Amino acid sequence: MRVYLDHAATTPLRPEARDAWLAAHEVLGNPSSIHGAGQQARRLLEDARESLAAVLGCQPIEVVFTSGGTEAANLALKGLWWSRAGGEDAVVLPDGEHHATLDVVQWLASAEGATVRPVALDEGGRIVPEVFAAALPGAALATALVANNEVGTIQDAAGLASAAAAAGVPLHLDAVSALGQIPVDFAAWRGAGSAASGLVTMSVSAHKVGGPVGVGAAVVSRHARVTPLVHGGGQQRSLRAGTQDVAGAAAFAAAATVAEIEREAESERLRGLRDRLIAGIRAGVPAARLLGDPTDRLPGNAHVLFPDAAGETLLFLLDMHGFAVSTGSACQAGVAEPSHVVLALGLDERAARSVLRFTLGRTSTAEDVDALLARLPEAYARAVASGAPSGARSDRAS
Numbered sequence: 001m002r003v004y005l006d007h008a009a010t011t012p013l014r015p016e017a018r019d020a021w022l023a024a025h026e027v028l029g030n031p032s033s034i035h036g037a038g039q040q041a042r043r044l045l046e047d048a049r050e051s052l053a054a055v056l057g058c059q060p061i062e063v064v065f066t067s068g069g070t071e072a073a074n075l076a077l078k079g080l081w082w083s084r085a086g087g088e089d090a091v092v093l094p095d096g097e098h099h100a101t102l103d104v105v106q107w108l109a110s111a112e113g114a115t116v117r118p119v120a121l122d123e124g125g126r127i128v129p130e131v132f133a134a135a136l137p138g139a140a141l142a143t144a145l146v147a148n149n150e151v152g153t154i155q156d157a158a159g160l161a162s163a164a165a166a167a168g169v170p171l172h173l174d175a176v177s178a179l180g181q182i183p184v185d186f187a188a189w190r191g192a193g194s195a196a197s198g199l200v201t202m203s204v205s206a207h208k209v210g211g212p213v214g215v216g217a218a219v220v221s222r223h224a225r226v227t228p229l230v231h232g233g234g235q236q237r238s239l240r241a242g243t244q245d246v247a248g249a250a251a252f253a254a255a256a257t258v259a260e261i262e263r264e265a266e267s268e269r270l271r272g273l274r275d276r277l278i279a280g281i282r283a284g285v286p287a288a289r290l291l292g293d294p295t296d297r298l299p300g301n302a303h304v305l306f307p308d309a310a311g312e313t314l315l316f317l318l319d320m321h322g323f324a325v326s327t328g329s330a331c332q333a334g335v336a337e338p339s340h341v342v343l344a345l346g347l348d349e350r351a352a353r354s355v356l357r358f359t360l361g362r363t364s365t366a367e368d369v370d371a372l373l374a375r376l377p378e379a380y381a382r383a384v385a386s387g388a389p390s391g392a393r394s395d396r397a398s
Contacts, residue, residue: 002322003368007300007361008149008177009326013255014210020254021212024247031244032235045246048253055256056204056219057185064218064236065249069176069205070100071229072218075240076172076201077104077143079226081112084140085196092135092142092169094119094127095344098149100203101174102340105143114140121344124293125153129163136167143171146178150328150341150357151292152301154182157189157199165191165198170224172201176216180209180259181267181298186219195223204256206248210362211255215248262362270299270360273369277302277358280373285380291345291355300360303328305342309383311355312336317379323372328357353389 004012024044029037031045046060053060066072081091091114093105108114117135122128125148136142142164147154157173164171175184190199201224206215220226220239233241259266281288281304289305306314311327318325328339338352358372 001371002324003371004324004363005358005360005368005372006324006326007364008208008298008357008359010207010213011210011361012363013212014258016258017206017211017251017255021247021251024250027246031246032233041246045244045249048246048249051253051257052217052249055184055253055260056179056202056217057187057189058202058219059222061237062186062219062222064220064239065244065252066216066218066240067214068207068216069174069203070216072203072205072216073098073100073143073172073174074104075218075229076203076220076226077101077141078108078229079220079239080141080170080172080201080224081108081114082227083225085225088138088140089113090115090117090139092117092119092132092139094132094144095121096125096148096150096341097143097145098174098176100176101143101145101172123346125151125291125341125345126293126296127155127160129156129159132160133163133167136164136169139167139169141170141172144173146173146175146184147182147298148292148341149177150339151303151345152177152297153293154178154296154298158191161189161199162191168197170197170200172203173199174203176203176205176208177298179204179256180263181300183263190221195221196225200224201226206252206255209255209259211252212248215245215252217252266362267299270364273360273364273366274300274302276366277360277369277373278304280369281376284373284377288380291342298359300364302358302360303355304358305347305351305355306380306383307351307354308388309354309380310387310389311353313386314356314379314383317382318372318375321375321379323375326357326359328355350389 029041031042049063050060146157200221202219207213228239230241291303338349342352
C-alpha cells in the first residue's frame, strides 16, 4: 500500500489539466505568428490567461507565464530591485520564507549590495503586520509568503500589502502554497496601492493545484516597474521573452479553475481529515506537538514536532511502510539541514531536526489517515530508540 501525504511538495495531475494540455498540442502554431494557425494558438493562450486571471483576481494583462513559482519569484524580486528608484538598498524579508525567496534575496545581498532587514515571526509562524510595517520605511522592496509552506500558517496578506502601500514600498507576495487552498485575490489585497508601491507582484505555480510541473506565473501589476530577467522577442509585455508554452498555460488555467470551483468544499473536507490526523497523532504519540498557527493554517497541513526523534529517520521508517511524508527542511547537496522555519519559531536546532510535515490533498482519504495513525507510534518509538537528532541547542528556548 502506498499513501501519499506530501501534497505540499506536488500534487497529482488533474484530468482536466491533462485534457487541456493534450488538446492544446493538437493546435500547431506559434502564438506570436500572424497567420491563422498562429492566431489559433494565440487564442488558446489568451483564453488561458483570462481564466487564470479570474482565479487570481487580477487583469489578464498582468499574468506573466513562467516555468514555475521559482522563476516567478526571481522575476519579481530581481526585477523590482533593478527597477528601484533612488538609492534604497534594503529588502524587507520575514524569517521562515521559502528558499525561492531566501536564495534570491541572499543573491541580491552578495551580488548587488542589498541590505536585508529581517522580520521575526511569532511562535505560531505569523508575520505581525505592525512589526512588518516598522521595517518598511526607506526600503527598496519587501516580500512575504501568503501561507508558510512548512508550518502552514496563513498570513494577513491584505494587512501586509496595506503596510507596504502606506510606506511607499513595492511588495511581492509568494502565493504558491496558498493557491487552491484559500482565497487568492490580487486586486483585493492590493487595495489602494499606488502605481509603484504596495502589492505589485505575486507568484504562483501550476503543480501545486493539479497542473503540470514546469509551469507557473508571475502576476505583475500593469503599473509596476519591473526589469525583465530574459530579453529577446518582447513577449508578455517584454517581461518574459521567448516562445510561450500554450499547452502549459492551458493546463495551468484548467487546473486552477477547477481547484477554485472546488476550493470551499474541498477545504472543509481537508480540515476534517487534518483535525482527525492531529487528534490521532496526539493520542498515539502524546509527546508530539503541532507547530504553526493552530487555527489560521492551510486546511491540509499538519506540521508536527516529534521530540527525541530524528525527522529523517522517522521519514525513512514511514517510507518503508509506504507512507510519503516530508521533513519540511531544506536539502542541499544531499545533506538534510534543520528546518529554518522551525528555527524562526524560536525553537532550537534539535527541534528543527525532529519535525515531519503531513500535507493532505484531493486524493487523501480517511483510510489514508487511519493507516498512518496505526503505524506512527511504532515508527516513532523506533526512531527514538535509534538515537536523538544531532544539533547544538540555540540561545532561544524551545
